Amino acid sequence: MSCVGHQAAGTWRHPSSQASRYNDLEYWTQLAMELERGCFDTLFIADVVGVYDVYRGSAEGALHDAAQVPVNDPFGAISAMAAVTQHVGFGITAAVTFEHPYLLARRLSTLDHLTKGRVAWNVVSSYLDSAARNIGMEKQIAHDARYDLAEEYMEVVYKLWEGSWEEGAVLRDKERGVFTDASKVHPIKHEGQYFKVPGFHLTEPSPQRTPVIFQAGASTAGRAFAARHAESMFILATSPESARALTDTIRAEVAAAGREPDALKIFTLLTIITGPDDEAARRKHEEYLSYASPTGMLALYGGWTGLDFASLDPDAPLEAVENDSLRTTLESLVADGQQWTVREVIRQRSIGGLGPVLVGGPQTIADALERWVDEGGVDGFNLAYAVTPASTTDFIDFVVPELRQRGRVQTAYRPGTLREKLLGDAGGQTRASHPASHWRQHYVGQESVADASGPAASWA
């Protein structure tokens, strides 16, 4: 995320942390090169348009610890990172509730061109109330209506990306003097409940046309959306066992939507703290926790859960917390049967966000990751940092070699677009089973831009 504190609260204060350099282009270009050194598939950039203002009823705590605020536009640094890398993909978060599809489609196509087909779009349909208020809505659109709107939004952008410019429309023919054959460009004539877009896409077809579609919503409506549209999905699970229940459900829903079992890759959120061995990793975790910020943690969890923890006595044991929602939420964060005070939970969970924290040397971490894949049924991991870029560098230096030795991660990139790399397909465009593909040939034979032309004199 283009901010200081993403999933960890307070660790920006660690001496090695570069988090507060998020405004510096060099931070991003170095991070992208580092990810490519580790053969990471994608740099995923989360986003919120709004602030976490549940804790104590204001954004003070979030501001104090830079907990996802200030936050920059996730599109800003992409082309700089693309210029210094060749393979790593860029997953960019953008909501369907705020920007018009005619404009967002162009924004994403432009980056898919400039990155030579390395863009993924994390489709977000839910947002903070504070975001909705600042763009002039009193509250968020009701949850289910948001997914109706999202469904129509996807139809519009698919029509623009896949249907409006036929394959072969762009000739770039310097000899004949034809750049685009207008008989192969089609107005999409979209008239729906939310949007009306009569024209054609402003951008010529990019390497992937439709960027790889990411999704992260875990609600029933969110999962239904993912089952239809997503090619990568981010989940949240506390253990391989609970991940298995979720991945089985998701894969069944993908099949029910008429798509292949491998059409959707599932990535689970983890924070990994590692080092040369278990003891070094444990010490590093403890050292990181000495920078943990209760204020930032409570701001983040307030936003995520909608619960204000401000009224709690820090030194009360968990079982003494009278408010049921607060107590069960805190218990779920440390579910290990031990005795904890509120303060201890808050400190311990200042790192890792809502996801598990794995602490250990290369073999311990590799063993754990294998269980998440083999028993949990996930395809991979959405790794958050405890300290940036140290968490990334440590993972690459300590864990990647072990995983390579076990044959569990790639040692070089596949050629082609991000979609080809992620799904292993040839071509680089959406699969036949994906709803975008429906529109690819849809307008062929229908009205083209050339059909609408009036007569003209000959200028030959």
Added chain:
Amino acid sequence: MSCVGHQAAGTWRHPSSQASRYNDLEYWTQLAMELERGCFDTLFIADVVGVYDVYRGSAEGALHDAAQVPVNDPFGAISAMAAVTQHVGFGITAAVTFEHPYLLARRLSTLDHLTKGRVAWNVVSSYLDSAARNIGMEKQIAHDARYDLAEEYMEVVYKLWEGSWEEGAVLRDKERGVFTDASKVHPIKHEGQYFKVPGFHLTEPSPQRTPVIFQAGASTAGRAFAARHAESMFILATSPESARALTDTIRAEVAAAGREPDALKIFTLLTIITGPDDEAARRKHEEYLSYASPTGMLALYGGWTGLDFASLDPDAPLEAVENDSLRTTLESLVADGQQWTVREVIRQRSIGGLGPVLVGGPQTIADALERWVDEGGVDGFNLAYAVTPASTTDFIDFVVPELRQRGRVQTAYRPGTLREKLLGDAGGQTRASHPASHWRQHYVGQESVADASGPAASWA
């Protein structure tokens, strides 16, 4: 402009033209480095959200010759260009009619951070009808209402950029563990006719806070907007004499708006074709014209003038054109008293857009530019290319040395932000006379984020 044919129609076919590489990041990074070699102030990226569809009632002509379509998002390549340069500015076009100010403010602040204060925003309030239709409006908002909306839009973004985060709000204090002092961050509580934005800016103050404001509208309402807000204005004039009338008017309007005479820089549109001497330049112009495209030219002029030239007989002399609007428009393009046929005008004016074309060696061009400055009263030039990047390279190789010898252009960049470079001011933020500055101290002493916070337990 992030397209193939901007002001010249058909010259993308020239063997040396790189115009059709507009999707390639390297084209942009090389162009930016080239501009910096010539000490250009700014790369100005025009934009249209829509297509030129007046000629023959369709976009066929525009597509055929890539006349401003396809067109990419002007924001896409900025950070890549910033990463390979240190000084050149980036003028980005964005409309106030399409994207919400809360979001556009963040997008521009992000790039102002990543470029270290090198961003200008070309504020556009008018657009093509085809653009309005594709984002769900039947027609454009009426012209004057657009400027009302633009005025309120500016108020919102100024409040966000200048007022909501006080100087000193961001501490980045690793020792004390305070990133932002929330008592210095203020909700803007904007409630207007068009927008309602209660919160504070999502981005911390960037080097310039408000990006340098560009404007290009020449209507009475457009000029009034520029007189109040613009720090650079792009004009269109056919001669130094006609420029003088316009620059005098604009400077009087700037003074009437309470701003200093040098608070607004005026740049006039020119296309320059040059070489080692006049004869070489003349031959180059002729050679370029052999690639000129009537179709693309008619598409562009159709969009710019709203007139469809399709009915004309190419071989008619100008005076035989019966339609008054068409005849006077064509006459104005070549106003030199010679005999022209329609075909000849169209060919001749396929290069240069609506602006003058200067053809000559270094001294001829430098003499002409001096007249535009000394007699026309302009501060500088908005140079369009005939062939890209050859027009830029030629200007730097042939004309810049001559202008440097005459002491007319900079030989090195001033330090500081784009605003400091352009206006010569210290500091880098808007002048006291600029309406943005009104908001800089406006919220100090008023409600802050911290004031809204409820009680909390001590976590010390």
